[in-house]
Amino acid sequence: MPGSRRRRPEVLRHWLWQAVAFAVAAALIVLAFRATSANLSARGVASGFAFLEQVARVPVSNASIPFDPGVDSYGRALLVGIVNTIKVAAAAIVLATLLGVLVGAGKLALNPLVRAVCGLYVDVMRNVPVLLHIFVWYMVLLALPGPADALQLGDWLLLSNRGLFLPGWLLEDGHLVFALPHVDGLEIVAGTSMSPEYAALLVGITTYAAAFVAEIVRGAILAIPKGQWEAGYAVGLRRSVVFRKIAFPQAVRSALPPLTSEYLGIVKNSSLAVAIGYQDLVAVGNSMLFETGQAIEVMAIIVAFYIAVSLLVSFAMELVGRRAALAQR
Amino acid sequence: MTGFTASSSAPIAAHFVRVAVEAARPPPAIRTGRLERLSSALFASAPSAMLTLAFALVVGWASWHFARWALLDAVFAAGGDASVRCRAAEGVGACWPMLAEKWRLIVFGLYPYDAQWRPALACLLMVVILAVSAIPRFWRRWLAVVWLVGAGAVAVLLWGGIAGLAFVPSDAWGGLPVTVLLATIGLVSGFPLGVLLALARRSHAYPGIRAFAVAYIELVRAVPLVVVLYMASVMFPLLLPQDVTVAKLLRVQVAIALFAAAYLAEVIRGGLEAIPKGQGEAADAIGLGYWKKMAFVILPQALRIAIPGIVNTFISFFKATSIVVVVGIFDLLTAAKRALADPEWQGYGFEVYLFVGALYFAFCFSMSRYSHWLEGRLARDR
Amino acid sequence: MAAPAIDAELLRIRGLHKWYGDFHALRGVDLDVRPGERIVVCGPSGSGKSSLIRCINQLEDFEEGTITMRGSLLGASDRQKAATRQRIGMVFQSFNLFPHLTALENCTLGPVQAKGEAPAVARERAQALLQRVRIADQAHKYPGQLSGGQQQRVAIARALCMQPELMLFDEPTSALDPEMVKEVLDTMVALANDGMTMICVTHEMGFAREVADRVLFMDEGQILEAGAAQDVFERPQHERLKAFLGKLLR
Numbered sequence: 001m002p003g004s005r006r007r008r009p010e011v012l013r014h015w016l017w018q019a020v021a022f023a024v025a026a027a028l029i030v031l032a033f034r035a036t037s038a039n040l041s042a043r044g045v046a047s048g049f050a051f052l053e054q055v056a057r058v059p060v061s062n063a064s065i066p067f068d069p070g071v072d073s074y075g076r077a078l079l080v081g082i083v084n085t086i087k088v089a090a091a092a093i094v095l096a097t098l099l100g101v102l103v104g105a106g107k108l109a110l111n112p113l114v115r116a117v118c119g120l121y122v123d124v125m126r127n128v129p130v131l132l133h134i135f136v137w138y139m140v141l142l143a144l145p146g147p148a149d150a151l152q153l154g155d156w157l158l159l160s161n162r163g164l165f166l167p168g169w170l171l172e173d174g175h176l177v178f179a180l181p182h183v184d185g186l187e188i189v190a191g192t193s194m195s196p197e198y199a200a201l202l203v204g205i206t207t208y209a210a211a212f213v214a215e216i217v218r219g220a221i222l223a224i225p226k227g228q229w230e231a232g233y234a235v236g237l238r239r240s241v242v243f244r245k246i247a248f249p250q251a252v253r254s255a256l257p258p259l260t261s262e263y264l265g266i267v268k269n270s271s272l273a274v275a276i277g278y279q280d281l282v283a284v285g286n287s288m289l290f291e292t293g294q295a296i297e298v299m300a301i302i303v304a305f306y307i308a309v310s311l312l313v314s315f316a317m318e319l320v321g322r323r324a325a326l327a328q329r
Numbered sequence: 330m331t332g333f334t335a336s337s338s339a340p341i342a343a344h345f346v347r348v349a350v351e352a353a354r355p356p357p358a359i360r361t362g363r364l365e366r367l368s369s370a371l372f373a374s375a376p377s378a379m380l381t382l383a384f385a386l387v388v389g390w391a392s393w394h395f396a397r398w399a400l401l402d403a404v405f406a407a408g409g410d411a412s413v414r415c416r417a418a419e420g421v422g423a424c425w426p427m428l429a430e431k432w433r434l435i436v437f438g439l440y441p442y443d444a445q446w447r448p449a450l451a452c453l454l455m456v457v458i459l460a461v462s463a464i465p466r467f468w469r470r471w472l473a474v475v476w477l478v479g480a481g482a483v484a485v486l487l488w489g490g491i492a493g494l495a496f497v498p499s500d501a502w503g504g505l506p507v508t509v510l511l512a513t514i515g516l517v518s519g520f521p522l523g524v525l526l527a528l529a530r531r532s533h534a535y536p537g538i539r540a541f542a543v544a545y546i547e548l549v550r551a552v553p554l555v556v557v558l559y560m561a562s563v564m565f566p567l568l569l570p571q572d573v574t575v576a577k578l579l580r581v582q583v584a585i586a587l588f589a590a591a592y593l594a595e596v597i598r599g600g601l602e603a604i605p606k607g608q609g610e611a612a613d614a615i616g617l618g619y620w621k622k623m624a625f626v627i628l629p630q631a632l633r634i635a636i637p638g639i640v641n642t643f644i645s646f647f648k649a650t651s652i653v654v655v656v657g658i659f660d661l662l663t664a665a666k667r668a669l670a671d672p673e674w675q676g677y678g679f680e681v682y683l684f685v686g687a688l689y690f691a692f693c694f695s696m697s698r699y700s701h702w703l704e705g706r707l708a709r710d711r
Numbered sequence: 712m713a714a715p716a717i718d719a720e721l722l723r724i725r726g727l728h729k730w731y732g733d734f735h736a737l738r739g740v741d742l743d744v745r746p747g748e749r750i751v752v753c754g755p756s757g758s759g760k761s762s763l764i765r766c767i768n769q770l771e772d773f774e775e776g777t778i779t780m781r782g783s784l785l786g787a788s789d790r791q792k793a794a795t796r797q798r799i800g801m802v803f804q805s806f807n808l809f810p811h812l813t814a815l816e817n818c819t820l821g822p823v824q825a826k827g828e829a830p831a832v833a834r835e836r837a838q839a840l841l842q843r844v845r846i847a848d849q850a851h852k853y854p855g856q857l858s859g860g861q862q863q864r865v866a867i868a869r870a871l872c873m874q875p876e877l878m879l880f881d882e883p884t885s886a887l888d889p890e891m892v893k894e895v896l897d898t899m900v901a902l903a904n905d906g907m908t909m910i911c912v913t914h915e916m917g918f919a920r921e922v923a924d925r926v927l928f929m930d931e932g933q934i935l936e937a938g939a940a941q942d943v944f945e946r947p948q949h950e951r952l953k954a955f956l957g958k959l960l961r
Contacts, residue, residue: 008536014534014535017535018535018536018537018538020520021537021538022537025541032568035568035569036567036568039567039568039569040567100591108417109380109531110370110373110377111370111373111377111381112367112370112371112373113371113380113385113388114380114381115383117384117388123694124690126693127644127689127690127693127694127697128648128686128689128690129648129649129651129652129662129689130648131651131652131654131662132651132662132682132685132686132689133538135666135682136678136679136682136686139678139679139682151446152795188857209366225803225807227803227807228807229808230770230803230807231760231794231801231803231808231809231866232809233770233793234768234770234796234799234800234803234870235794235796235797235800235820235821235825235869235870235873236793236794236796236797236821236826236873237788237793237820237821237824237827238790238793238825239789241824241825245820246809246820247823249811250809250810250811264551268552268553268554269553271553271556272555272557272652272655274555274655275652275654275655282553282555282556282559286559288470289559289563295563295564295567296564296567296641299556299559299560299564303548303556304555306551306553307547307551307552307554307557309551310547310550310551311551316608325390343938344935344936344937344938344939344942344943345934345936345937345938346935346948346949347933347934347935348951350930350931350933350935351738351739351931351932351933352738353734353735353738353931353932354735355733355735355774356730356732356733356735356774357774373788373789374788374789374790411731430790481784
């Protein structure tokens with residue numbers, strides 16, 4: 001009977017052990033806390049989160065939202081960092097998925113050349129660290145010519161060592177105009193601009209993650225029972241139609257858990273911005289840490305952010321998964 | 330060979346019996362040559378042919394330009410005026426003499442030139458011991474002895490100070506040995522903690538311990554390695570009194586080990602979940618206690634299943650150690666950047682990154698091939 | 712004896728040999744099928760029955776021999792294979808319904824995507840066919856919500872929706888629970904009585920007796936005995952067939 005099981009001495013023993021373990025852990029935490037506070041006050045560092053309202057003294061480059069050093073607060077600086085992180089992570093997730101699906105499908109193609117090239121892409125991109133990817137792209141982008149000799153690809157893309165420039169909405173004489181990028185003396189005027197740091201980070205993370213997405217997609221397609229393909233062929237459908245209408249929808253379902261892991265990996269890799277000077281949250285936090293010395297508070301904010309994003313992405317993918325499951329019942 | 334035709338003039342119910350059963354014969358030899366089959370696969374249809382042409386053009390153009398840069402227009406001969414010739418060829422051809430001059434700095438960092446055989450041997454030792462440990466057949470007691478002896482040997486080789494070897498402080502270590510060391514020690518020391526976390530996460534008897542394990546694993550896995558490294562290099566000293574310092578390499582190593590434990594825990598948990606419940610029940614029926622049951626029945630099977638996942642985790646961490654560049658630890662990627670910082674050799678980033686990329690690729694690709702081979706062997710031995 | 716009119720044959724197989732690697736699966740099969748004819752193929756497992764019908768709708772390739780349909784050889788390119796398969800319907804042992812589509816959508820996928828039919832036209836015909844296999848009320852359910860017998864009937868409707876000239880059945884009732892075998896066999900009997908040409912691999916002797924114009928007995932990749940159902944079952948002549956029937960009817 002369940003009731004009598006609760007009174008067995010084993011359960012009491014288990015709870016006793018856990019209580020002891022937690023008491024020890026709590027004691028350690030308290031000791032660490034006291035030691036840290038002593039050290040911090042010995043170094044003249046403040047505590048608490050009040051610093052968030054203080055005025056920041058250092059400029060934050062690559063700010064996507066307006067930021068004025070000497071006017072705006074540390075809290076706002078962190079917000080700039082958060083926006084930058086989301087900008088690069090969201091774009092990388094979308095682009096890596098698109099590229100990954102194409103490469104993954106290419107690895108399954110009938111054409112041997114396409115298969116070989118896609119296979120080569122996956123093997124090379126996957127086995128080199130993502131930071132190396134980012135460094136190489138940064139080096140390439142910085143080696144581009146200056147604005148006066150900017151490279152032009154068609155009408156809509158301008159490449160220079162100041163960044164990538166695309167068409168977008170511009171404020172010109174009080175009107176909102178959709179304009180193509182063009183060179184104006186020593187400057188480039190464009191609606192959408194990407195700094196070399198942002199571009200290097202985005203391209204590096206995307207090309208790296210796309211290789212993993214390709215393998216996930218390929219694995220999911222291969223996991224579909226052969227009978228599904230045969231039933232599609234038996235009704236007279238061509239291979240490409242069977243792939244689009246029968247294989248791919250079923251593959252999405254089994255691909256979601258590893259894709260979720262991969263997307264979380266992309267978000268985490270965005271923190272490598274600190275290595276090339278793109279001001280994401282970790283980079284902003286890092287400089288803030290050195291200015292204010294309040295390492296623990298800044299770290300806590302950063303950790304809290306990443307936990308929140310991780311929960312958000314997992315939850316969003318769970319919703320997608322449920323929708324896909326409903327469709328199959 | 331008799332045939333059977335149902336001609337319209339023959340009655341439908343004509344009865345047919347084949348008396349002699351035809352024997353099997355070998356299949357006809359493939360008459361289309363390999364080249365013919367390849368070209369028919371490439372140009373099977375109009376869209377396929379277009380793809381072939383498009384890809385061939387792109388691949389051909391890229392290969393041609395790369396061959397021109399790396400071979401045809403490149404500078405090969407070393408010598409006094411090599412830097413002048415390289416400058417002349419900058420942007421057009423590769424400068425291989427630069428690599429010849431700098432490769433030892435990139436691979437071994439600032440380790441004393443004449444003693445560089447020591448970190449090289451230490452690397453080899455670590456790789457061999459790891460490769461052997463992944464094979465379940467060698468999971469015997471003497472493996473632990475091998476590990477201890479190996480660890481000692483690596484320590485002696487790198488630090489020196491005894492057996493006639495000059496002492497080299499850990500600040501002077503750099504390049505590839507540091508990468509291998511961080512990954513190896515990180516995963517090996519994180520492994521026991523990972524096992525404990527995996528067991529804790531599946532524990533029904535201790536919900537508090539399970540909650541702690543879940544919190545640890547999820548927290549560590551949500552956070553980027555950069556943040557953990559910053560915590561190790563910036564926050565950890567705050568916990569200690571001001572006059573006590575711990576070497577940065579050691580701090581980073583501990584951080585990597587704690588980080589790896591969470592990832593390993595998830596892989597091991599997957600292995601544990603694949604074990605049928607009956608195994609645990611049988612062990613209980615024999616009267617084995619929890620720890621004996623885990624050590625002798627469950628874990629050996631679970632770890633066997635988890636081996637490919639563990640090897641993949643090692644490959645990921647091998648690449649991830651490159652991140653230590655942001656906290657100033659001298660690993661292989663840091664060495665590459667240092668080599669590029671030399672003003673005399675400014676601007677030859679492509680050669681250096683190609684070299685380092687090739688090194689990482691060589692390691693990671695062989696490790697993943699090894700992992701596939703292992704998987705095949707494990708499936709066979711079952 | 713007058714020469715047979717070629718047009719009278721729907722399907723003609725001559726000297727069909729197939730290998731799986733070194734294994735000689737089909738060893739010289741000759742077969743003519745006339746329109747409206749109902750053929751049942753039986754034999755021990757590994758005898759090549761499934762391989763034979765999978766070669767007919769080109770799910771498998773063969774190394775030697777010819778298959779012609781209404782006088783023209785079956786083509787080898789992907790486009791030609793797809794065109795052939797539009798004229799031949801197949802029902803699988805494991806149903807192979809598409810789990811992410813409803814019963815109705817399973818039926819309309821082929822006509823809309825392969826033949827380019829208007830969706831409304833396809834839907835109408837699919838509804839009528841689901842009615843014919845007596846499962847019209849389940850049209851909007853997903854395969855996961857249907858029983859095995861219902862799924863197989865939807866599979867039959869799906870194959871019929873392409874308006875094939877020939878229907879192939881690969882052990883359609885072998886994967887069903889016994890109580891659901893009858894509903895599927897009744898559907899196939901009704902289909903036969905409507906005049907559909909069919910080649911059916913099955914162990915169901917009762918079905919063969921009721922419906923088959925011809926029964927073929929295969930073993931070791933070749934047709935060893937063939938004739939009317941009654942003759943084959945009650946007056947077997949080949950040794951192997953006698954042994955096979957003995958095992959079956961015990």
